[in-house]
Amino acid sequence: NAGVTQTPKFQVLKTGQSMTLQCAQDMNHEYMSWYRQDPGMGLRLIHYSVGAGITDQGEVPNGYNVSRSTTEDFPLRLLSAAPSQTSVYFCASSYGNLAGETQYFGPGTRLLVL
Amino acid sequence: DAKTTQPNSMESNEEEPVHLPCNHSTISGTDYIHWYRQLPSQGPEYVIHGLTSNVNNRMASLAIAEDRKSSTLILHRATLRDAAVYYCILSHPHTGNQFYFGTGTSLTVIP
Numbered sequence A: 001n002a003g004v005t006q007t008p009k010f011q012v013l014k015t016g017q018s019m020t021l022q023c024a025q026d027m028n029h030e031y032m033s034w035y036r037q038d039p040g041m042g043l044r045l046i047h048y049s050v051g052a053g054i055t056d057q058g059e060v061p062n063g064y065n066v067s068r069s070t071t072e073d074f075p076l077r078l079l080s081a082a083p084s085q086t087s088v089y090f091c092a093s094s095y096g097n098l099a100g101e102t103q104y105f106g107p108g109t110r111l112l113v114l
Numbered sequence B: 001d002a003k004t005t006q007p008n009s010m011e012s013n014e015e016e017p018v019h020l021p022c023n024h025s026t027i028s029g030t031d032y033i034h035w036y037r038q039l040p041s042q043g044p045e046y047v048i049h050g051l052t053s054n055v056n057n058r059m060a061s062l063a064i065a066e067d068r069k070s071s072t073l074i075l076h077r078a079t080l081r082d083a084a085v086y087y088c089i090l091s092h093p094h095t096g097n098q099f100y101f102g103t104g105t106s107l108t109v110i111p
Helices: none
Strands: A004-007 A010-013 A019-025 A031-037 A043-051 A054-057 A064-066 A076-078 A087-094 A109-113 B009-013 B018-023 B032-038 B045-050 B061-064 B070-075 B084-091 B105-110
Touching (some): A043 A064, B009 B018, B018 B032, B018 B105, B070 B084
Parallel strands (some): A010 A109
Antiparallel strands (some): A043 A054, A087 A109, B018 B070, B032 B045, B084 B105
């Protein structure tokens, strides 16, 4: 199993540009989520999904859109990038959304918005 | 949501045991205690989790206080590869895997 994969690894955007961060998992996990991590900080939850066709907002959802059309993929869209969205983005997945589930994280995408 | 408190940083000598503390005084009876670690430039990885009883796995041990208001992650023999930021996280049945990450404890292992 490849686990959780994220592309691209690094991206530079100009203010106002749009892009999609890709996340895929091959473990047949129902639960997937996106976090962002700013320098010296812990991760903060952006959006999450408990299954195909179901998404919900996390702690910091503004400026980001998500959709979940398949179990495997959970893309994160930035519609109009802002410098405040410069961060490292991590995708995670788990079998379910129960409190005792183990989450598996991807390697991250580093985004720089100029 | 119940939050956790951890020291910002700790140091340990290589091959010695490390005890990483976590306070969670507002924990509810159904909150799980999770520990994840983040190696430099990598995503977080699972270390261990528990509910009420102490837990052991190949990576570490988790000691949970009887009143559950604190817990300790124990690395039995620190190696240089254990240098990372360690996060103590609570998860509740109502919020499931919507983790709240604090700033964690940055562990330095001294050769």
